[in-house]
Amino acid sequence: MRIDVVTLFPDFIAQCAAFGVTGRAGERGLLSLHAWNPRDYAEGNYRRVDDRPFGGGPGMVMLIDPLRSAIHAARAAAPTPAPVVYMSPQGAPMTQAKVRELASLDRLILLCGRYEGVDERLIRAEVDEELSIGDYVLSGGELAAAVVVDAVARLQDGALNDAESALQDSFEADGLLDCPHYTRPVEHELGTVPAVLMSGNHAEIARWRRMQSLGRTWLRRPDLLDETALSPADRRLLEEWRASNDREPAAGRDDR
Numbered sequence: 001m002r003i004d005v006v007t008l009f010p011d012f013i014a015q016c017a018a019f020g021v022t023g024r025a026g027e028r029g030l031l032s033l034h035a036w037n038p039r040d041y042a043e044g045n046y047r048r049v050d051d052r053p054f055g056g057g058p059g060m061v062m063l064i065d066p067l068r069s070a071i072h073a074a075r076a077a078a079p080t081p082a083p084v085v086y087m088s089p090q091g092a093p094m095t096q097a098k099v100r101e102l103a104s105l106d107r108l109i110l111l112c113g114r115y116e117g118v119d120e121r122l123i124r125a126e127v128d129e130e131l132s133i134g135d136y137v138l139s140g141g142e143l144a145a146a147v148v149v150d151a152v153a154r155l156q157d158g159a160l161n162d163a164e165s166a167l168q169d170s171f172e173a174d175g176l177l178d179c180p181h182y183t184r185p186v187e188h189e190l191g192t193v194p195a196v197l198m199s200g201n202h203a204e205i206a207r208w209r210r211m212q213s214l215g216r217t218w219l220r221r222p223d224l225l226d227e228t229a230l231s232p233a234d235r236r237l238l239e240e241w242r243a244s245n246d247r248e249p250a251a252g253r254d255d256r
Helices: 010-016 020-027 064-076 096-103 120-126 142-153 202-220 232-244
Strands: 002-006 032-036 084-093 107-112 129-132
Touching (some): 002 064, 002 142, 010 032, 010 142, 020 032, 032 064, 202 232
Parallel strands (some): 002 032, 002 107, 084 107
16 A cells, blocks of 8 residues: 655654554555655745635645645656545544545545645645544644554554454454453462453353453443444343443443
8 A cells, every 4th residue: 555645744754654563564565655745846935835814813824736736746656546635623533444444545645734724725626535533633634644554554464463453453343442451470469360361261251352342342432332233142241241340431321
């Protein structure tokens, strides 16, 4: 997969490709990451990329032409068509389902705004989709783009040393949160590893993990259960978990 990022800070994007799973995906030829600086396409001695907003108000708005030229250059860099995704707090919330959709593409162009944002006319003409990583505001789209790159990179076939680990992540197993995990030592001043995990009984381990996943989702993200069709077996596991854990869910809901 190829990801092109239009950004005023190409060095930051380059660092994203150097570490962890993203770096490994690059080394294995599974992902290539490229940055395009709109300042390189700006005119004048100062290479200006922003100006004051019409109508007044604080801050600056990014200009159309440098961004458009950078997007067009990114598109022309490879023959495969690529959707342009603008990282914006006004965008649709990013979910694991959206990550899987993006990860299935051959190419992707991410547009990073700065200041007060991007001229709306450019968004209407060049952007296919706006995407948000959460209900908060960052100084620019680079950190959001880095999140997308990392999430997409780990889903490339062969990026993880064990592909099974991606299937067990939060939101992947029927949209539920992941279960707790433990490693050595068995005994520690902070507690003991649950005995079932050392039993060797794979059916009981799977049952315990499913129960913990259901309980953790009910406790921390009860909204996710509204979107999940629980089987009778799952409902019994959840009731068993609730009976042994006297805690209230994050949203104060106890109607499940």
